[in-house]
Amino acid sequence: MTISIWRYSHLILAISSSLFLLLASITGVILAIEPIDNKLQSYYISDSENLSVSKTMENLSHNYNGILSINKDKNDFISITTVINGSNESFYINPFTGKKIGDIIEKAPIYKFATNLHRSLFLKSIGRFFIGLTSFLLFLIAVTGVILIAKRQGGIFKFFSPLVKENFSQYYHIIISRIVLIPIVIIAASGVYLSLLRFSILPETNIVHTVDYENIKDSSRATPTDFAIFSETKLSELKTLEYPFSDFIEDNYLLKLNKKEIIINQFTGEILSEQEYPFTAIISNLASVLHTGTGSASWSIVLGLATLAIPFLIYSGFVMSLRRPKTKIKNKFSKNNSKYIILVGSEGGSTLQYARLVYQELINAGESCFMAEMNNYSSYKQMEHLIIITATYGQGKATTNAKNFIKKFKNTEQNSPYSYSIVGFGSTSYPDFCQFAYEVDNCIDTDKKSNKILELHTVNNKSFESFSQWVNLWSKKVGVIIKLNKLEVASIKKKTSLFNVVHKTNVITTNNDNSFLLQLKSLTKTNYNSGDLLAVYPENDSTERLYSISKVEENNILISIKKHDNGVCSNYLNNLQINNKVEAYIIKNKDFHFPKKAPKIVFIATGTGIGPFLGMIKSNHEQKDIIMYWGARTKASYMLYKDIIEDSINNNKLKSFNTAYSKATENKIYVQHLIEKDQENIAALLKEKGVIMICGSITMQNEVLQTLEKICIEKLGNKLSYYQNKKQIKMDCY
Amino acid sequence: MKSTIETYLKVLVIVLLTFTFTAFTSKNSTQNYKCMIQMVNYSGEKAYVVVSLMNSNDTYEKTIYVQGDDKEWYPDLKKWWDFSTSKKEKIDAITGATIGNGERNIISISLDKKYINNGYKLRFESAVENQEYYAVDAEVVLDSETIKNKVDGKGYIRYVRMVPN
Numbered sequence: 100m101t102i103s104i105w106r107y108s109h110l111i112l113a114i115s116s117s118l119f120l121l122l123a124s125i126t127g128v129i130l131a132i133e134p135i136d137n138k139l140q141s142y143y144i145s146d147s148e149n150l151s152v153s154k155t156m157e158n159l160s161h162n163y164n165g166i167l168s169i170n171k172d173k174n175d176f177i178s179i180t181t182v183i184n185g186s187n188e189s190f191y192i193n194p195f196t197g198k199k200i201g202d203i204i205e206k207a208p209i210y211k212f213a214t215n216l217h218r219s220l221f222l223k224s225i226g227r228f229f230i231g232l233t234s235f236l237l238f239l240i241a242v243t244g245v246i247l248i249a250k251r252q253g254g255i256f257k258f259f260s261p262l263v264k265e266n267f268s269q270y271y272h273i274i275i276s277r278i279v280l281i282p283i284v285i286i287a288a289s290g291v292y293l294s295l296l297r298f299s300i301l302p303e304t305n306i307v308h309t310v311d312y313e314n315i316k317d318s319s320r321a322t323p324t325d326f327a328i329f330s331e332t333k334l335s336e337l338k339t340l341e342y343p344f345s346d347f348i349e350d351n352y353l354l355k356l357n358k359k360e361i362i363i364n365q366f367t368g369e370i371l372s373e374q375e376y377p378f379t380a381i382i383s384n385l386a387s388v389l390h391t392g393t394g395s396a397s398w399s400i401v402l403g404l405a406t407l408a409i410p411f412l413i414y415s416g417f418v419m420s421l422r423r424p425k426t427k428i429k430n431k432f433s434k435n436n437s438k439y440i441i442l443v444g445s446e447g448g449s450t451l452q453y454a455r456l457v458y459q460e461l462i463n464a465g466e467s468c469f470m471a472e473m474n475n476y477s478s479y480k481q482m483e484h485l486i487i488i489t490a491t492y493g494q495g496k497a498t499t500n501a502k503n504f505i506k507k508f509k510n511t512e513q514n515s516p517y518s519y520s521i522v523g524f525g526s527t528s529y530p531d532f533c534q535f536a537y538e539v540d541n542c543i544d545t546d547k548k549s550n551k552i553l554e555l556h557t558v559n560n561k562s563f564e565s566f567s568q569w570v571n572l573w574s575k576k577v578g579v580i581i582k583l584n585k586l587e588v589a590s591i592k593k594k595t596s597l598f599n600v601v602h603k604t605n606v607i608t609t610n611n612d613n614s615f616l617l618q619l620k621s622l623t624k625t626n627y628n629s630g631d632l633l634a635v636y637p638e639n640d641s642t643e644r645l646y647s648i649s650k651v652e653e654n655n656i657l658i659s660i661k662k663h664d665n666g667v668c669s670n671y672l673n674n675l676q677i678n679n680k681v682e683a684y685i686i687k688n689k690d691f692h693f694p695k696k697a698p699k700i701v702f703i704a705t706g707t708g709i710g711p712f713l714g715m716i717k718s719n720h721e722q723k724d725i726i727m728y729w730g731a732r733t734k735a736s737y738m739l740y741k742d743i744i745e746d747s748i749n750n751n752k753l754k755s756f757n758t759a760y761s762k763a764t765e766n767k768i769y770v771q772h773l774i775e776k777d778q779e780n781i782a783a784l785l786k787e788k789g790v791i792m793i794c795g796s797i798t799m800q801n802e803v804l805q806t807l808e809k810i811c812i813e814k815l816g817n818k819l820s821y822y823q824n825k826k827q828i829k830m831d832c833y
Numbered sequence: 834m835k836s837t838i839e840t841y842l843k844v845l846v847i848v849l850l851t852f853t854f855t856a857f858t859s860k861n862s863t864q865n866y867k868c869m870i871q872m873v874n875y876s877g878e879k880a881y882v883v884v885s886l887m888n889s890n891d892t893y894e895k896t897i898y899v900q901g902d903d904k905e906w907y908p909d910l911k912k913w914w915d916f917s918t919s920k921k922e923k924i925d926a927i928t929g930a931t932i933g934n935g936e937r938n939i940i941s942i943s944l945d946k947k948y949i950n951n952g953y954k955l956r957f958e959s960a961v962e963n964q965e966y967y968a969v970d971a972e973v974v975l976d977s978e979t980i981k982n983k984v985d986g987k988g989y990i991r992y993v994r995m996v997p998n
Contacts, residue, residue: 167939185865185998186941223905224963297878305874305935344869344939345996
């Protein structure tokens with residue numbers, strides 16, 4: 100529940116402030132240019148900071164005799180105000196020559212306009228109040244945002260750990276907000292501070308001088324340029340020097356320095372009053388400099404970029420919340436009148452969509468079915484079959500609406516025995532793939548009334564194909580006829596194109612291991628890499644099947660296919676003749692591309708999982724060290740790949756090819772055994788930032804991961820997830 | 834033809850003479866002053882101050898100087914604003930930046946001598962965003978005897994002092 104509170108506050112804060120925030124950020128970007136602009140027209144004279152005030156006064160006195168004040172701005176440009184022919188003039192000077200070097204930079208109308216809009220929306224005090232409030236809301240948005248990211252990433256210390264790309268808005272909203280977080284917090288906090296100062300809520304920071312005017316002396320006169328205070332003070336410390344208004348004894352020099360103000364007797368040079376600025380004055384000055392970027396081009400650029408990010412964050416944030424599917428569940432039957440109970444653990448809502456498909460199909464088949472969030476688990480009087488469809492949140496955590504499930508499950512007893520099946524949704528690019536689903540599985544397994552009718556089924560990256568596989572298995576076990584229609588899923592069918600069949604091998608049949616190779620050529624211009632997926636639509640079937648592909652000579656696509664006796668798609672592909680056309684499209688699978696930067700690579704595959712690796716080996720022109728472990732039932736299916744493998748070894752594109760044939764000898768050997776045997780090498784490879792890529796069945800993947808986990812802990816003292824986070828383990832399993 | 838040229842020349846001579854005369858007299862008939870406005874230590878925004886020339890009937894003659902360049906706040910200086918807008922004065926050339934509490938502002942003022950010792954005054958009126966408005970914060974009588982005296986203000990101005998320049 101807690102995450103929703105943060106998410107709702109994040110959203111409500113954003114909605115309530117978005118208009119003002121948009122205005123303030125756009126004008127803010129314009130205003131960020133002003134300090135850069137000013138800095139560029141440089142009136143800064145190098146080394147002037149080491150010149151003394153008295154020397155500057157002397158140099159100026161040769162040129163001007165009505166000087167009212169000397170000023171140094173935040174760009175370190177020095178200017179004076181002086182009376183010339185009866186009127187005041189201000190301009191930049193060179194303190195070494197005492198001569199004018201340029202007119203004061205006038206604030207351009209665009210900046211005046213933007214400043215006014217930015218500060219008060221042209222609404223005077225009311226506008227100031229709203230802008231101040233917006234600043235405060237921005238601060239709260241940043242804080243709730245930090246909490247949301249921390250929760251998603253599994254702790255504040257994993258704040259900057261890699262992120263899984265679910266979609267454009269989600270990915271860049273988080274990536275960009277992590278980058279601009281600190282400047283935005285500074286902008287918001289300093290903005291709030293300046294507003295509070297405006298409305299006199301914070302204490303004033305004035306210095307009040309007390310000078311005993313009755314007893315000011317004018318004996319022992321000296322020339323001002325000889326005053327000790329002026330020769331001791333350098334221009335680097337100076338803010339302003341106000342000259343005495345007239346030669347009245349009451350008039351004096353007022354020297355404003357970075358840290359203090361000094362009043363000096365104009366005749367004797369005696370210090371009449373010296374007061375340091377209070378701490379609040381220094382803070383106020385800091386807040387102003389941090390908020391406006393005055394005097395620093397580089398900080399202004401940071402401010403400008405951070406402010407530019409705000410409109411994007413508003414946009415992507417709203418897209419995220421609008422796209423988040425509705426999570427309300429409507430039921431036709433009550434919980435105690437339903438034979439089928441579907442429980443959903445869903446964070447973004449996409450898992451719920453898949454669950455809805457099953458629910459709808461069961462209702463259409465005339466069955467009584469009840470669907471609920473996992474947190475709402477309770478007793479179900481007529482339950483015969485329990486289905487749990489759950490995602491895993493962030494790194495191995497329960498989703499928000501499933502957090503209390505395990506506790507509730509233990510405290511609730513069902514009336515009669517029931518069958519159950521669990522589907523875990525997740526992404527193999529996260530270390531703890533479907534972790535929560537496994538925990539739920541273990542938990543339900545302990546209930547004496549439960550009967551596990553299917554092993555836990557995992558679905559990678561919302562694969563519809565994988566999900567419908569489970570539906571088929573489950574419906575067969577339970578004895579209810581349901582079939583999913585792909586078109587009912589919210590994600591629409593992609594635009595397909597045609598591929599020409601270039602080459603096809605015969606099926607190698609041994610020991611239930613029927614596989615063949617197929618080469619296709621795209622008839623349209625298509626970019627792809629080995630490791631991408633090909634979604635194939637067999638004729639008269641709207642359900643897609645995914646195959647891992649290899650890129651081989653002449654831009655051809657090579658697929659390694661296992662033929663299932665009743666497989667619609669594999670049989671369709673097997674029946675193809677040369678020059679037949681196939682309807683399909685390519686899905687980018689960036690997480691499973693060849694790691695170009697890795698010094699060494701290990702490929703682990705079983706059966707047709709070797710497919711994508713064939714193309715990667717063939718294109719290893721740099722002759723990097725690639726070691727391959729391959730598992731199959733017998734040696735017979737090796738014949739399909741023999742030419743490519745042997746060729747690659749001869750051309751130094753493949754260092755070694757290690758095989759495990761599980762049905763060939765008495766003692767069954769699997770790939771994980773090969774890896775256990777080679778653990779020293781595997782550990783060394785991970786240490787040297789090498790990459791391990793795994794492709795094949797989920798069962799194999801789990802076995803291999805267990806072996807790798809053991810190696811990591813024993814040989815390297817790290818968990819496997821440490822290397823997964825560094826993207827050193829890449830997986831594409833089904 | 835000849836008479837036309839003569840007429841032209843005559844006109845030219847008259848114009849030139851008038852111009853030099855007026856230039857000469859204007860140079861002699863104005864007096865420059867340096868004027869210091871010293872603010873008190875109030876709390877709040879920077880103050881808007883306007884300096885106007887008042888005649889002996891206590892009515893506005895013309896605007897001398899406006900301290901504050903954001904027109905948004907001018908209507909707060911109510912009496913002067915009524916006068917200045919009704920007369921459609923152009924004041925862009927006589928405005929300067931606002932001054933904060935405790936600070937001083939030194940301005941240069943140029944006055945026709947006919948205003949000196951003739952009952953005219955300089956009026957300083959002041960306003961601060963969301964705070965009180967002072968229709969008469971300080972007034973300096975344009976009398977050559979007393980003009981150098983310090984004049985205390987009643988509002989945001991602590992005192993005003995003028996010296997001939």
